Amino acid sequence: MEDTRRINVGILGATGTVGQRFITLLSTHPWFVIHKLGASPRSAGKLYPKAANWKQVTPIPSAVREMVVHECKPEHFADCAIIFSGLDSDVAGDIENAFRKAELAVFSNAKNYRRDPNVPLIVPLVNPSHLSIIAQQQALHSPPLSKGFIVTNANCSTTGIVIPLAALEKAFGPLEQVIATTMQAISGGGYPGVPSLDILDNIVPFISGEEEKIEWETLKILGGLTEDDQGRKQFDMHARSPLRVSASCNRVPVIDGHTACVSVRFARRPPPSPQQVREALGAYTADALTLGAPSAPVHTISVHEEPDRPQPRLDRYFQEGAGVSVGRVRQCQVLDIKFVVLANNVSIGAATSSIINAELAVLRGVVQG
Amino acid sequence: MEDTRRINVGILGATGTVGQRFITLLSTHPWFVIHKLGASPRSAGKLYPKAANWKQVTPIPSAVREMVVHECKPEHFADCAIIFSGLDSDVAGDIENAFRKAELAVFSNAKNYRRDPNVPLIVPLVNPSHLSIIAQQQALHSPPLSKGFIVTNANCSTTGIVIPLAALEKAFGPLEQVIATTMQAISGGGYPGVPSLDILDNIVPFISGEEEKIEWETLKILGGLTEDDQGRKQFDMHARSPLRVSASCNRVPVIDGHTACVSVRFARRPPPSPQQVREALGAYTADALTLGAPSAPVHTISVHEEPDRPQPRLDRYFQEGAGVSVGRVRQCQVLDIKFVVLANNVSIGAATSSIINAELAVLRGVVQG
Amino acid sequence: MEDTRRINVGILGATGTVGQRFITLLSTHPWFVIHKLGASPRSAGKLYPKAANWKQVTPIPSAVREMVVHECKPEHFADCAIIFSGLDSDVAGDIENAFRKAELAVFSNAKNYRRDPNVPLIVPLVNPSHLSIIAQQQALHSPPLSKGFIVTNANCSTTGIVIPLAALEKAFGPLEQVIATTMQAISGGGYPGVPSLDILDNIVPFISGEEEKIEWETLKILGGLTEDDQGRKQFDMHARSPLRVSASCNRVPVIDGHTACVSVRFARRPPPSPQQVREALGAYTADALTLGAPSAPVHTISVHEEPDRPQPRLDRYFQEGAGVSVGRVRQCQVLDIKFVVLANNVSIGAATSSIINAELAVLRGVVQG
């Protein structure tokens, strides 16, 4: 039986880097139909090809070539069941809130609401169960909402790290310590983003705010949801079993694909062996796949045996960028186990995550398709 | 009073990458005079410019343009007081030993003798005192030697990390744990070395043998020398205060300059603050300078306050590559303190270290100039 | 009606860069079935994944994972109707000749037989009619052959330039002068190929033999075939209307995609306008498509109107690398017209050309499928 859902979606920030990725990915999506495009007032009223400085290797999808860009105002998007936001954080706060208020379901890449105690921060291959807080988000809104809400996905560098960590916690129980050093692609900085003079024959050992995001978001994502006596839900932040995360973030001259060297310490003693870790990572299957999300990767984690993998240029297209690649699983002299993880920052690290999150929301009936 | 020493030196592996650096650096050295050049039998008998595929940005020094390359046999180098070896490890073992046996003082970049219990492994800005084992190396040789010996310097990635670690131990006592993730330049792989198809728009999260070198060499360098009842000297390997080092090594598309993100835990509780660490690093002066080694950097460690430094392209020329640059000193959520260190792998990480080691050996009378 | 041809093919040099491309492309080919793999004696007897250092972004096709590599001897390939050769030129000469002698149809990427007066040099989007010389190649062989022959395709940099030149000659008559400056990708140098130390933050204004190939091959490809009184065919080398080609070749830090800046002078006065040239290029359809070659691109030449295109990273995937992209068509102050052309050197510049050539040979009945 073929899936015949047809759900109109709108894209905010459609001319930017993340917006272009949304367009590319959604142009062949089995359920979602690009229906409206939003961008800055400067772009509004223009045909999309005139408004966007298209930088993708596939051409602008033909359906989008004829679309006119709108301002990011809810009234233009009233007939969209889902809104994907690729807005920059300097404008995302107000606009996404206005869309929520207008009873629209917003799936955002921006950081603005990630720390909101009623907004789920979802890496779709890790914690789709956090969608359950949406009812509370709607109820606590003033006035209460029936359809509008905001779901955020994680920072691109957090995403890659947290997927293997989730697999490890599932198999071996809670982690106590994580030290991660990232080597992040230039596409993570958007366009124009990183000046070439800063990064050719160079690395920059600093990305503003990035380390704090990894250290904090990991706790919200991996920690569960608790409920108090009044039935009020709260993110646990891994408090039942305290976890400390230390991140060092670097920009490197790689186009796409964030690599991280990660050392972990398990609560359980003795810790699992490298071979047990490899098996657990390879065996991890995201609930998103089981639930039937069409963009979920068939294989969540590719575990490499070769000594020199994963590499961004060779492995970033694994599962069309929706899965992650892990390699070099071995003992750490200081903590327990160390490994290398690679995630495609423009796919699972950004637009792909939002899209799977929306698919999951449809599957769970949170969004009316 | 001007220094009028004139000491003849020979260079083994003179046509290779490290050999070219020796030539460039020594061509303007105040004491050392390039007297003989050694390379493979294939190069022997040729004028140096014909034998070498010169890849330095400065031209071949005029004195060297007219020199003929010899085979790496001690008889050709009998009138050299010092031998610098830039040989590859596959041939360095036998050749360096033959030179030592022929009563020549060898300063080697190769890894072959680094683990020898009677060969000092010296980062000149850290542990010149280890030169004191040379007498034992000579006495235990069969037959005993009067002038010949081998001194090695550390692996290029170890060197950059161990200098700030030494400064921290000097100021705050022993370290207990070190986790280091390196991002290493392609020049560390020699020439032709890393294929461009492997590294353009890419990183390779593996360098054969490199992690083991950092984890082991650090202990030999930072540990002291102990003496048993019979007066026999032994490297302590930091055994008095056990230190665990965990390294993850990556190749990145940077030409020169190895960067490392380092987290450390001190034995002392409470640990020093980031500001105390910054001050201690900035205040560290290598004994090599105090002792008068002409190639020792005036400033050993440059401590950056800017959030995004050090960067290889901007900071690798600090002290003409003989010093190291540290930045981003801050608290680590898991260990105590983390920071970024950059060292020029082709200068202090290679030829410059050998040269300062030789200068120190002259100053201490171990070499007869 | 579905095409149900199934033709067994062998790949020589299967472990190398071009061989890996053949495998990737042929693994989904509608007609050709990878049946045998050949490589050096060192690889013979190994399973393909053990023998090859696989560097493609898609994994080794599953059918090939289980195949054993053979030595490049005709007896191992007797049941192949077509042989694709990705051999290096230092061995291609003898091996390809032995295969031809064994009555095998060889489609070669190597340069060895390109200048042979009886071997066609075919850019499949330009001169498939040159296949007609195969009968003469077979007849003149000693002993005469009934099925064996060699077809070569052009050098990767020639291919990109000659396609728009062919379109221009078709529309406006013969050219008199061509000046081309190339900026060629590192993948053109094979693996390990160009050392990273030579090309990062650099260009190398020289590629051995490349300029001569462009200057000579262009004449053979664009010139027709003439027939003398005895019916003996001969390549005209553009002699009826002499054409002079001057090439300057540069290696640049680009992974895939050769770009060339080309200026041309037409015999016809006045020459066509830039707009006429743009239209002619856009209207050019290769005969290979008309003839039904399944790998022929639907659009041969993409003509860009944007001022800053084509660019290798954005345009090298046009038609899955089988078409070429042209832009910046404008007047030349010295010759008549200048433009920029980009061709994917690992696709239409190499394996894809051989494959389309083989498809054309099948369609014309030169190969018995």
Added chain:
Amino acid sequence: MEDTRRINVGILGATGTVGQRFITLLSTHPWFVIHKLGASPRSAGKLYPKAANWKQVTPIPSAVREMVVHECKPEHFADCAIIFSGLDSDVAGDIENAFRKAELAVFSNAKNYRRDPNVPLIVPLVNPSHLSIIAQQQALHSPPLSKGFIVTNANCSTTGIVIPLAALEKAFGPLEQVIATTMQAISGGGYPGVPSLDILDNIVPFISGEEEKIEWETLKILGGLTEDDQGRKQFDMHARSPLRVSASCNRVPVIDGHTACVSVRFARRPPPSPQQVREALGAYTADALTLGAPSAPVHTISVHEEPDRPQPRLDRYFQEGAGVSVGRVRQCQVLDIKFVVLANNVSIGAATSSIINAELAVLRGVVQG
């Protein structure tokens, strides 16, 4: 006899890329003393290190560390004998004119006045004689000026090409045709300039306005000055012997150093041989050296015999960037001779040219030191 000139100079646009180069170069200049710094109103009033995002590999000179940045108004620079302008063209027009009007001698990198019929466009290694038009520039100004004037230097890509062309015309008489294809470094685009996403693993075959500059500026620089019956001077634009120049400009992922492949046709028949051309290029000595300009390179043109030189990374520091490197001199199949030229765009292509121009103006008494 030591040169004891001490001339106060001001730098406009001091915080930008060219301004930083002026500061670096002038900090050790034998005559010129950095006396005042000018930048945008946003920077005015700040200490230089606070105002500038310093991107040079050498630190900010100590004398400049304490200097306060001024607005670019002539009253702040009244005690400067020379003004170096690294201003962007969008503001350079008005500001440089205001400084000229205030009787200040302006040496500009900006394009604004290059086409002014009374402003000399001087590549200091080619046409310092054009300084002679300054008197006319001053006389025609309203009101006439006694000390104020503007001298421009050429576009960075023009500079590299025109130096060997001047050498050829000096030796062999006028050229008739020049076709040049450039591969230009990212530093030519300023900072932040070229986005890394546009140039990593890529080339961009277009630089706005660049081709027109090369095609036009070459004529003004290489053409002489003529004088009419009224003694009025006029730039000849190579009109006596018409020269056509065709340029194609590309941005490549190189940090510093513009490379060009150049083909030329001489008026004289037969044309000189490649060997004659090599000798003429090697023998060319710029008048700037003979006249005693301290920053003029001792060798103007380095002629390489190796087949694969010049290369930007190896040759851009020739003569500290003040000379140019030429290689691959050979016959062109279409014009007469072709060669490769490399010039350091941030040195002789920018600040160094302005400085030598100023030195020449001092030596000729046009500036009162």
